Amino acid sequence: MAVSVFEDALLGPLFRDPVTSSAFEASRTVERFNRVETALADACAAEGLVSRESADAVTNVLRAFAPDPATLASGTARDGIPVPAYVAALKAAVPEAHRSAVHFGATSQDVMDTALALALVEVNASLHHRLRAAAEAVRKVIGTWGAAPIMGRTRMQAALPITFADRGAAWLAPLLDHDERLARLRGSVEALQLGGPVGNRAGWGRRGNGVARRMGKSLGLAAPAPWHTRRDALGEYAAFLSLVTAAGGKIGQDVALMAQQGIDEAALSGGGGSSAMEHKRNPVLAELLVTLARYNAAQLGGFHQALLHEQERSGIAWALEWTTLPPMCAAAGRSLDAVSALLSAIERIGKPA
């Protein structure tokens, strides 16, 4: 038990996704703040909004900028976000003559949202690989056991005999399509947010789009119009994460049903032990896959409640995003790993000889 199963020392070993945990770790977030401010200072210099000398003074500090975590923490407690305290600390670290080049024209949301986009670059790169690995794991099971006769079951009743290849095809296809979905979505969520205080890029005069283009390029992000209050790309991405866990959930549910005594259409190596019954082999990963699918489905409902960003910035909806998106990434990543692990533990499909 822990506030978050994705981070708890006791339950984390079941739920934790190391990739997501790493991507959203606080010190990594601060590094991304540094990257964003570096890109901003450079772009503002290139666009002639600040002097190259001032920009260099800022980026020099940022190269190894590690503000006191306690300062950031008390900043969040006061401001609701760590960025104002971060920017204040950064300004304090930059020689006074160059201070006005810090955070030039920008606002906290620009830093927070762009840092999120950079975190998603990491998460997505890994999801891509893990979608392929999970698909490969399904293919391998089909390769080995595809010809095995199993009973086709509809509405939980025996219908007509099929082969495992039939059922396996329904496991495989979504994983392949999810990888295509991901490729498409990366273009929209791995995107710079740059808008300034009220989101209209007014702080950079006519150079706003130029600053954005340059920042996008140096950060490896798309540079669309500001998305400070339109979160549809994130909403679509959250749905994708739930589709990923649903693909895993279908596999897990089917395996758990196949592994029932009396059905006996699948055998797993390993499997969970019981504190009371020596003989039991619980299909822990199969169950986990269903849990993660139901978890993400519920979170998706919550995330879409966060799509309503009123006026030019919603503290309410924005914070609701933070509560929900990282756990959904973790569930998706963990689900894909669990698919691979579960399938590699399959020792038999079809009735025992």
Place this chain on the structure above:
Amino acid sequence: MAVSVFEDALLGPLFRDPVTSSAFEASRTVERFNRVETALADACAAEGLVSRESADAVTNVLRAFAPDPATLASGTARDGIPVPAYVAALKAAVPEAHRSAVHFGATSQDVMDTALALALVEVNASLHHRLRAAAEAVRKVIGTWGAAPIMGRTRMQAALPITFADRGAAWLAPLLDHDERLARLRGSVEALQLGGPVGNRAGWGRRGNGVARRMGKSLGLAAPAPWHTRRDALGEYAAFLSLVTAAGGKIGQDVALMAQQGIDEAALSGGGGSSAMEHKRNPVLAELLVTLARYNAAQLGGFHQALLHEQERSGIAWALEWTTLPPMCAAAGRSLDAVSALLSAIERIGKPA
């Protein structure tokens, strides 16, 4: 008050979407069953699985087939779906010599899911037009009031002055992108389902894909591999419906905030009356837009719980889809109409002169 606000005589005038109500009306569903069975019989004949004569006998009956609603109703009460009773009635109406050509190789889910796809053709065609109309309504407001100065507000506090064009841009952009999303999604949800009893098209031998291709062509649907247990396309589509209502909800929330006395940055003509206060003009449509957004967000969470179709057919998950998808379509359609109506009632944006 009614079981469904989308159909109630008292509250329906606020919530009802005539397009969705018509598309999902029971008699229309039966007409679609007829279309599916007609396409099936024709395709089976073309593929040489049944005789042309038998197929003609079937399609002749289907031309004006209207089974007794009470028979279908008691069929649903018994079987959980109306299709077995429908097929039985159809067989009874076809001369015995040709009866084996009815529903050849197919299963109830093929008929239900394909009928759903045909309903979505109607819904989607209308959503496309209404997305464009809503976008046009936003453009018109920007055209008229874009230069009006309003206060940019972040975290519900005055930040810096902007023009309405700035805020309006955040209303418009998602609507345009949603229309693109819809165009893409139509290819995946306007799709024939054809699988037979256990979803592997075994009942048509090697002609299954040919039957599917022909049916898709005659019904105007894509003809992908069976999707009887993979519902990711529907899951993605449900998320799209929630994105649509969220776009409306943002507009409604902003308008309601702008219309507050003391803020006075928008004036609406008409507006809802009160039974107690003559002077009030309630921003009814603005509020409705937020309600619909929160409704669809919650339904989306429910719909994604339905993505887990175990084995070859899940009566549980399938029925959960039925509870949720049509109301989501209705909310999306109603939202777009309400955007257009609300914006056409705007009499002023910006402080009164």
Place this chain on the structure above:
Amino acid sequence: MAVSVFEDALLGPLFRDPVTSSAFEASRTVERFNRVETALADACAAEGLVSRESADAVTNVLRAFAPDPATLASGTARDGIPVPAYVAALKAAVPEAHRSAVHFGATSQDVMDTALALALVEVNASLHHRLRAAAEAVRKVIGTWGAAPIMGRTRMQAALPITFADRGAAWLAPLLDHDERLARLRGSVEALQLGGPVGNRAGWGRRGNGVARRMGKSLGLAAPAPWHTRRDALGEYAAFLSLVTAAGGKIGQDVALMAQQGIDEAALSGGGGSSAMEHKRNPVLAELLVTLARYNAAQLGGFHQALLHEQERSGIAWALEWTTLPPMCAAAGRSLDAVSALLSAIERIGKPA
């Protein structure tokens, strides 16, 4: 397919709850408006706020008041609620000299919310009986098959032998407790709402509490302080409805698992037919029970989003309640009936002899 499965001609026979459908039918709602206005006029007369003669003039009209549905419908389209049009029609029907006694001091929400409370009286009376009937059905199955040995299964794996009485006890206990919960909750949701335009009963001067007490008495409702913006009683009640469907869902899920071929620990008479496979007997009601449980769980998440009523009346949150609560009642009622029907169809528990 229909916008609402609870009302569709084709799918309704599976989902429809006649008690809820009747309780929330539009004409019944109008009758309740009449009852509320009658009680209000009488109470205002008794408290000396309007003359007895005027009150009698009003209640005389109300005895058979049936305003034109089209008028109410267009009222809702304009005002977001039917009450202003209803009150206008009522005033028009009352002689001018007594008109000021109509809707005295009250506001639309008083009428809508109190009418809801009266609808819940009907729903709850029926849920009470159906909870007892469902419990009785479980008891009967335990009575007949309690000694039957079945395999105790944990994490979907065979664990240790139990008797059906063990499992049945877990079916029965929640139903009994839900009936106790209902008895407690009836006191809080079967409650008069009386607040006037801004919810503080100012329109009745110092007689507001007296008016409320009298109205509560004549309507058979509790008469607490105004609850126009505190909806916790409804939120708790919605959770109760979800607990009820969860109790049914557990039974349905267990029965569906027990009825699997290979497990063979339950046999059902009747059961759903298939359009493709003559031999199948689908456990339609067992599946429905799980569907209804998942449906209500999702709606509960939506209903709790509606708990935030800002200021003195939230058009947004209030309308969100209307979308969600009646379907939850219908799902709960249907679930209890389905429990009774499913259990009465059990022909065997335990392995066949």
Place this chain on the structure above:
Amino acid sequence: MAVSVFEDALLGPLFRDPVTSSAFEASRTVERFNRVETALADACAAEGLVSRESADAVTNVLRAFAPDPATLASGTARDGIPVPAYVAALKAAVPEAHRSAVHFGATSQDVMDTALALALVEVNASLHHRLRAAAEAVRKVIGTWGAAPIMGRTRMQAALPITFADRGAAWLAPLLDHDERLARLRGSVEALQLGGPVGNRAGWGRRGNGVARRMGKSLGLAAPAPWHTRRDALGEYAAFLSLVTAAGGKIGQDVALMAQQGIDEAALSGGGGSSAMEHKRNPVLAELLVTLARYNAAQLGGFHQALLHEQERSGIAWALEWTTLPPMCAAAGRSLDAVSALLSAIERIGKPA
């Protein structure tokens, strides 16, 4: 950004509830495992199921038992729960002659669920105090500003003047009732779970109820019949947690609306700073309260999906509980603290003089 905002170093200062974090901390969970096993050994001895000497040998070890966290972690990775590894380590630490007295008759779920109940004792004791503190904070604001005239607003439009006491009453009443709800619910969720492998207490013969009674007494928990598969008490409790955050959300939403420039009916001291605009004072806590309410509402929908525990133990549903309940506790605790803090920062209610 972090996987969990309740635990992140950067955002935790806004979201974290120290009471919940402490109650669910892993080392504390292990201490509770120790308490459960101690109570079990003692009760089994008292009931004559194990020797007093053996029980003492076990409880002696448990007095300072701190199994290697890495062992528990790899146990969870294998078994899905830490208890089998914990019990194995405990057995290894107990002299062989007394080993059979360890975990006598029990199963992992008994330990996990009872440890959860003990954690909830801590959480609930604190929620009780914080509900009272939040109510006191509301009373104080009413005491100071109750007579201040503000505009009563309905459907976000000015309606009629009220005093703040009117609005404040709607803030206060739910908090008082929630404290009563909590008192009632504590009796049902602060409850021993004792069932053994398949939940029927068979492992203790006729002494099962006696063992349970004794354990309940020594642990300070109720000792009802096993609730291994009936989770309605938890489902009701989760709804309570959402009601608590909703009460806070109403206050936060109202304060945020009152603090708008142009409305100016509330002034707050402190408040969040902006990285771009020196003059801004963002109502961070007011927004947080709404976020937490929407978060818990969404989690509640997820938690009720976990109410379906199939057969004698559902690995799926059980794990879904773990993902959701501790964050809901944290949100409720944080919400109450934020209510108190927000209200203590109120410097003015009503228009400025």
